Amino acid sequence: MKKLILLLAGICMFFPATAQKKDFTYKFYGFVRGDLFYNSRANMAPIDGNFYLFPLDKKPDPDGKDLNASPNGSFYTFTSRLGLDMTGPNVGTARTSAKIEVDFGGFSSSNTMLRVRQAYVALDWDRSQVLIGHTWHPLFGSVFPDMLNLSTGAPFQPFNRSPQLRYQYKAGKVKLTASAIWQLQYLSSGPNGMSEEYIKNSCVPEFYIGADYTSGNGWLAGAGIHLISLKPRTSSVWNEKTYKVNERMTALSYEAHVKYTGRNYTFAAKSLMASSLDHTALIGGYGISAINPDNGEQEYTPYRHSTSWVNFTYGTKWKGHFFAGYTKNLGTSDALVSPVKYGMGLDLDQLLSTNIAFSYNLPHWQIGLEYMPSTAWYGETDMASGKVVDTHSVTNHRILGLVMYYF
Template sequence: MQRYLFLFIGLFILATSYAQKKNFTYKFYGQVRGDLFYNSRANTETVDGLFHLYPKDHVYDPNGKDLNSTPNGSFYVLYTRLGLDITGPKLGNAETTLKIEVDFRGSGSTYGLIRIRQAYINLDWGKSDVTIGQTWHPLFGNVSPQILNLNTGAPFQPFNRSPLLRYRYKNKGWETSVAAIWQLQYLSAGPNGKSEEYIKNSCIPEIYAGIDYKTSKWLVGAGIEILSLKPRIQNTIENKIYKVSERITTFSPEVHFKYTGNDWLIAGKTLLASNLTQCSMLGGYGVSSIVPQTGEQEYTPFRNSDSWLNIVYGKKWKPGIFLGYMKNLGTTREIVGPTYGVGVDVAQLITANAELTYNLLHWKAGLEYSCSTAYYGTMDKTSGKISDTHAITNHRILGVIIYFF
């Protein structure tokens, strides 16, 4: 009897498994990627230099030698990745799809571990769809540079994948979208460094709304991002802990375009960025007022103008250029306390890339040269602007080989 019971259970599991799988289709994809790079000096970066942002300022030793002028370089395969696209049975009138994508980036200083890149469910009714899960931030959007560097244009191009709820509506070439976004791997800067706590305590997700118009060759669009954070919920003065109610709310509009046709890719984007440190960009905020009794603070954000242009030509052999420019526009109010952010002492940042790639059906190999110059100086706290600047330049050479499947 027991033998027949186990047999029945086994057949039931097999039948159930088959019934569940027969309405599903699966497609694996991925890549094995190797990055070999050289930098002429130290840089602000992540993943031990794979994700390059901008060169660091001079730091002099007692003998007047710049500690950051030492070259560096390495070879990594951490951005090898594996993905799975799944098509499931309909939910009412909606087509259901799922995506799970991982790489070996790890987190923090622990590399070589599997990390979730994307994991989401999509319900598609034809003209409209809903996405639930982690995917690319809407500011990254449908327009991003086609370059070898893993930063994909950051810190001029927003770079971020986050948990979100997104609704899109498409009709006659037009697409509108609204998204509520939270933070997990890409975090805002604040009094405790980069942390999830500022948006978690806020109880208000990041909001994005955008509109695009698409033809067979052109895509043009615009959007706006709204971020509301609570930098602190308590403060300590003379061993007394006070509850404080602090909030900073910022708005970041953007416009973008892309042309694809006749072997050309021409794309660009410009943003008026305000406190987009969670998107791998420069900026942040400073304290604009302090209540003496409790230490409660108000804040003023840094505003940055960020723009980039990318031009690529060809099919098998593809030469390309990328130009990025960032200008610190300062703050709307005087800074009377500390500042929190990334690169708030940089007045301007200019990056120019030139690359050549060789492309086959499953292969890409390429070489890229990047010249990045940051202008550091002294902050005028009445305006948040940087003056008396000096230029710091990094020369970066990158070699990449990728096998796609």
């Protein structure tokens, strides 16, 4: 928190001398956030347990006792956030703006590093916008759950911020979106772990095309298509020799979403047919479908997952939240020829999570309590289909207490 205080002090000292520039405006925002949580067992939960995803499988010791069946919990404030929205002079008929947003979520296992959450510039016309920079992945979209947990619905709701070029066009009640996306903090999996090199070597960014319809009486609905194309390797070590190889894994994903906003309640839902979207905090990845016996060059097949969630909230000052998410492993389109696979949660057949929360909301304050049971069905991979069979279940019970002060 000392770094955040020093950063605020430095900005406050700097901007009085510069904020008087003609045609520029500056608006600071952010919050201080504290998360107190308890889990009944070990989980897949990055950012020191703050970003909760799903319970880990049983891990028996020599006596058959489950090493992962141990409770854990902690209290953190490093997800506190600071942002700055700016507007500037027009460029022709285009209105200009920019955003910079940071927190201490860090990279990898470091939670003391100031990191960029968003940093972009935008040009706005009456019907269209061009955005250049680092912001929310289009699969996160305009429909996402209203809940207390930092993961915001992951691993059922895509969660990712990435560098991108985005164009949006509004025609009446319809908004069209086209994006080209690269990777930086949220990375795909591959032979060298999670890395940016697979999309960098691909020379092909992710692409997203989608449309949203807003009715004007509370309804919003839309759908989109996403493409990712990775190069897992550029060389292969085969029979003690190194060969240059030309490998590529390409996958398409589809999503649809809907939201209704009433006077003091909301309903939202999203469903995806997801392929290799592990870099968006969804369960997914890919496996090996063929190996060239001459040089070890591999072909790949993406895992397909059906993922859906629903969210309902009621109230304003006193607010109730309900969330339910479900993921099913549908296997691979081609048979697997190797047990090696790349991704997250690929030994999961199904995952079901529910979430019940209550929050007390005042101007600049939110205090809440959340209970989230999650059950994961683990098993063995059927090489012919990529599906998970002979399953057993494990359940985690998570309790979260939250305090936030907005400014």
